[in-house]
Amino acid sequence: MAEEKxxxxxxxxxxxxxGVFHLYLNRPRQRNALTHDFFTEFPKALYALDHNRDVNVIVLSGAGDHFCSGIDISQLKSITQSYHDAGESLRRQILAMQDSVTALERCQKPVIASIHGACIGGAIDIVTACDLRYCTEDAFFSVKEVDLALAADLGTLQRLPLIVGYGNAMELALTARWFSGSEAKQLGLVSRAFPSKDDLDQAVSVLAQEIAAKSPLAIMGTKTVLLKSRDLTVDQGLDFVATMNSARLLSSDLTEAVAAQLQKRKPVFSKL
Known part of the structure; x- marks a missing residue:
């Protein structure tokens, strides 16, 4: 199917x-800085990919030399001028931008962040909402907002502590210090850091194809349960997955997975 431009x-x-589709932040001359157009287009693109039956996995990365340098400063200036002394209007704008980032979690297909170069400010909001994160060792990160007299407001302060721990998140957010891809791996922000972008691209490609070959129903269900369980007690989470699987265990994918293992062949799963 033709993709929207x-x-x-x-x-x-x-x-x-x-089954693997690549979604690129595509303003390389501006280091993929985030504009109003981005916050409008990003949820639309994710919705289209989520509802495309040929898509099993989405790889999110940046065109050019950087993943993303954060919100475009001119965009930030425009927002503050447009909504000067209009607190409720500004609040609605922030909520809309938050929703654009949360679209990553709303998307039922897994999203892998492949990070090189800069990953600053709003870019941290984005990658913490992704399902898996990988980077180059020389990538550089910063929760930059306090240096702009702001508290990060698009999800970093909510999601980062769950990924790297409360103490680490507090230190990174209060200092806005720069840290490398290697340290991002030590902190647990990324699963692996690679020596070069070529190594990163190759490894992420292999991983994405491995996930894409699995049952889409099982992959989507796993993402759903993990995100849902984040806000539930253990007992509530167990009840949720029992209810979900009681319907999904009757799927043809389970029958196919068992048959393929017995017959020592690759399974062929239904598209969703």
Missing amino acids: YKTLEVVEKNPKS
Whole structure:
């Protein structure tokens, strides 16, 4: 199917029928800084990919030399001028931008962040809402907002503590200090850090294809349960997954997975 054209994004299917689609932040000359157009287009692109039956996994990365340098300063200036002395209007604008980032969690397909170069400010909001994160060792990160006289408001302060721990998140957010891809791995922000971008691209491609080959129903269900359980007690989470699986265990994917293992062949799962 033909993909919509975007001003700030590009969607690429590198290997046809692999189930892996690449979503690029695509303003390389501006280090992929986030504009109003981005916050409008990003949820639309994720919605389209989520509802495309050929998509099993989404890889999110940045075109050019950087993943993302955060919110475009001119965008920030425009927002503050437009909403000067209009607190409720500004609040609604912030909520809309938050919703654009939360679209990553709303998307039922898993999203892998592949990070190189800068990952600053609003970019941290984005990657913490992704399902998996990988980077280059020389990537550099900063929860930058306090240096702009702001508290990070698009999700970092809510999601980062769950990923790296409360103490680490507090230190990173209060200092706005820069840290490397290697330290991001030590903190647990990313699962692995790679020596070069080529190594990163190759490893993420292999991983994405491995996930894409699994039952889409099982992958989507796993993402749903993990996100839902984040806000539930253990007992509530167990009840939720029992209810969900009681319906999904009757799926043809389970029958196919068992048959494929017995017959020592690759399973062929239904598209969703």
